[in-house]
Amino acid sequence: MFEHIERVPGDAILGLIEAFKKDTNPRKVDLGVGVYRDAHGNTPVLKSVKAAEERLLEQEETKSYIGSHGDPAYGNAILSLVLGEGSPLLTDKRASATQSPGGTGALRLAADFIRTNLPGKAIWMSNPTWPNHHGIFDAAGIERHSYPYVSASNTLDFDGMMDSLGRIPEGDIVLLHACCHNPSGFDLDKQQWQQVLNVVKQRNLMPLIDFAYQGFGDGLDEDAYGVRLLAEQLDEVIITSSCSKNFGLYRERTGCLILVAKNEEQMNNVRSQVAIVARENYSNPPSHGAAVVSTILGDEALRGMWLEEVDDMRGRINQLRSGFVDAMAPHGLAEKFDFIKQQRGMFSYTGLSRDQVERLRNDYSIYMVSSGRANVAGLSSDVLEYVAQAIADVSDT
Ligand code: PLP
Ligand code: TYF
Numbered sequence: 113m114f115e116h117i118e119r120v121p122g123d124a125i126l127g128l129i130e131a132f133k134k135d136t137n138p139r140k141v142d143l144g145v146g147v148y149r150d151a152h153g154n155t156p157v158l159k160s161v162k163a164a165e166e167r168l169l170e171q172e173e174t175k176s177y178i179g180s181h182g183d184p185a186y187g188n189a190i191l192s193l194v195l196g197e198g199s200p201l202l203t204d205k206r207a208s209a210t211q212s213p214g215g216t217g218a219l220r221l222a223a224d225f226i227r228t229n230l231p232g233k234a235i236w237m238s239n240p241t242w243p244n245h246h247g248i249f250d251a252a253g254i255e256r257h258s259y260p261y262v263s264a265s266n267t268l269d270f271d272g273m274m275d276s277l278g279r280i281p282e283g284d285i286v287l288l289h290a291c292c293h294n295p296s297g298f299d300l301d302k303q304q305w306q307q308v309l310n311v312v313k314q315r316n317l318m319p320l321i322d323f324a325y326q327g328f329g330d331g332l333d334e335d336a337y338g339v340r341l342l343a344e345q346l347d348e349v350i351i352t353s354s355c356s357k358n359f360g361l362y363r364e365r366t367g368c369l370i371l372v373a374k375n376e377e378q379m380n381n382v383r384s385q386v387a388i389v390a391r392e393n394y395s396n397p398p399s400h401g402a403a404v405v406s407t408i409l410g411d412e413a414l415r416g417m418w419l420e421e422v423d424d425m426r427g428r429i430n431q432l433r434s435g436f437v438d439a440m441a442p443h444g445l446a447e448k449f450d451f452i453k454q455q456r457g458m459f460s461y462t463g464l465s466r467d468q469v470e471r472l473r474n475d476y477s478i479y480m481v482s483s484g485r486a487n488v489a490g491l492s493s494d495v496l497e498y499v500a501q502a503i504a505d506v507s508d509t
Contacts, residue, residue, distance in 0.1 A: 125243070125481055132479050140477035141495050143486040146294065146458050148328075148357060148425050151492050158360045160418035164407040172403070177396045180387040182211020182368075186402040189409040190368040194323060194353050196333065196340055205376040207343075208383040210390060211397045213365040215324045215354025216244060221369045222320055222350050223252035224389040226285060229382070230318070236280055237287040238273070240483065242294045245287060245322075259286075261296065266451070266463040268298040277311045285318045290351075291335040292325035292457020295485040299329060299456045305338040309345055319346070324354040327422040328429065329456040332358075347374040355405050357458075358422055364401030425489075429458060432491045439496040443504035458489050468506040476502040 121127075128144030147155050181187065187209030191202055201207045212218040226233060235249050238261035249256050259280075260272030277286060288308065291299055300308065312319055321339050329335045343349045351370040356362045369386060373379035390397070408414040433453050440449045452460050464472070464484040472478040478499060480486045491499060 123243075128479050128481070131473075135477050135479075137477035139495075139498060141479065141490060141499055143478065143480040143488075143490040143499075146357075146487050147362060147489075148360065148429075148458065149487075149489045149492075151428070153490070153492065155360065155362075158418065158421045160408050160414050160421055161359060161361065161404055163414055163417065164404045164411075167407055168400075168403055175399075178211070178399050180390040180396060181209070181383070182397045183399070183402055183406060185410065186211050186406040187368065189406045190353055190355075191370065193332065193409065194326070194336060194339060194351060194368075194370060195343055196336065199340070199344070201343055201372055206372055206374070206379050208371045208373070208379050208386070210369045210371075210383070210386050211402050212352075212367040212369050212390075213394065213397055214356055215322065215352050215367040216248065217365065217394075217397070218352035218354070218367040218369040219245070219248045219322065220252065220393065221386060221389050222352055223249050223254055224393065225350075225369075225371075225382075225386055226320075227252045227254055228389070229385050230283075230285070233284050233318070234281070235285040235287055235320070236277070238289065238293070240295055241287070241289070242322075254285075261293070262298060262461060266461055268296075268300075270300070270304055274307060274311060277308070277317070278315065280315055280317060282316045283318070285320050285350075286312065287320045287322060288338070290321050290323035290326070290339045291329040292459070294324070294457070295459050295481065295483055296461040297452075297455030297457055297459045298461070300338060302337060305341050308338070309342055312342065312346065318348060318350065320350040320352070322352050324352075325357050325457045326353065327358040328426055328458060331426070332419075332422065343372050346372075348372060355401060358425075359401070359405055359408070359418070361401040361404065364404070365398050366401030366405060429489055432488050432496075433460075435493065435496050436488070436491060436500070439500035440503070443500060443507075445500075445504060445507065448507075452488075458487050460486050460488055462486050462503075464503070464506070468503075471506045472502055476505075478502055 132142045191209050234255035236257045237245050239258035259276035260269045263269040319342050326335050349372040353368045355366040371382050408418045440446045462484045466482050469482050
């Protein structure tokens with residue numbers, strides 16, 4: 113019965129990991145997959161995570177099922193982290209949290225929830241967006257459209273975005289990146305978030321905000337600006353949060369689906385529907401990563417340690433952004449690449465073409481996604497000059 117099944121290409125981003133591993137050039141540089149790297153190119157377990165794991169090893173008493181919504185201590189900790197300590201939404205009991213297998217799991221829960229409970233609604237996502245957004249919503253059977261986000265000259269196309277959002281059918285879902293837009297690195301400022309809020313209200317749209325990089329842009333609270341604005345000013349919002357990056361818990365699959373409803377009763381109604389969706393997908397979420405997160409956030413010392421580690425990761429990324437532009441200066445290209453300093457998070461749309469990306473890979477063993485997306489965290493002071501020289505070589509000017 114398997115004879116007719118064709119082989120399909122694997123994930124283009126994850127495929128870069130294999131290609132990079134195989135490359136024997138000692139000067140190779142990995143700017144591909146979006147994992148944070150330290151100055152030595154490693155993605156170590158955070159110290160706060162190690163400390164929490166030691167505690168858990170001592171204190172954990174059961175491996176019994178955790179329940180479809182996961183651990184309430186984790187849910188509450190994430191609600192405060194995302195919506196803000198003392199948020200009116202928490203006092204009013206309008207927000208529900210469901211522990212999920214990563215941000216991806218939260219997105220799939222959201223997609224299935226939309227499919228069953230908001231039938232016929234289509235989803236609108238930025239062009240470009242994280243390719244898995246396409247797959248997840250297609251798999252759930254939701255009609256998918258896009259709105260412009262990046263212009264041909266590699267800038268944020270806010271006018272194009274607003275024009276498109278203004279024409280979305282009433283009641284449809286609009287997917288927004290909370291911060292550190294993947295793949296472009298172009299984020300909305302406060303005024304732009306306000307305009308998005310206005311159009312969402314006007315068109316009665318349902319925002320689904322993907323929050324995968326909290327803390328990697330300007331700070332934990334700063335990065336939540338748009339999320340909190342929309343959640344506080346609207347009756348209903350869907351948020352997917354991930355602890356993969358800011359806690360370095362990638363493989364532990366730790367995320368959360370947050371639903372904000374008009375009042376406590378409606379929140380409990382939608383919450384009961386999310387439990388069904390979770391049960392039908394995987395029954396109960398994995399526990400370990402979430403236990404680590406709630407241990408850290410619930411302990412003053414561990415929380416302090418973690419806050420410093422998040423600051424360090426963000427600081428290093430932003431330093432590398434400036435360092436990269438400085439390294440382009442001797443090639444007369446600092447001005448051309450100055451936008452890299454304005455972009456936020458791990459990723460930058462460099463503006464390099466598919467051809468240029470290919471030459472960087474073939475001739476210099478510098479790996480990035482064919483769209484020209486570079487993971488800035490893959491740079492280090494040791495390789496800046498090499499990368500700058502290579503980019504100058506493949507650039508037309
Ligand atoms: N959303 C975006 C935009 C991402 O880049 C990622 C990245 O990995 C995710 C969601 C999901 O992350 P994870 O499932 O690893 O928590
Ligand atoms: O965009 C990235 O690089 C990260 C990691 O199927 C990732 O979000 C990439 C592809 C994928 C899962 C995670």
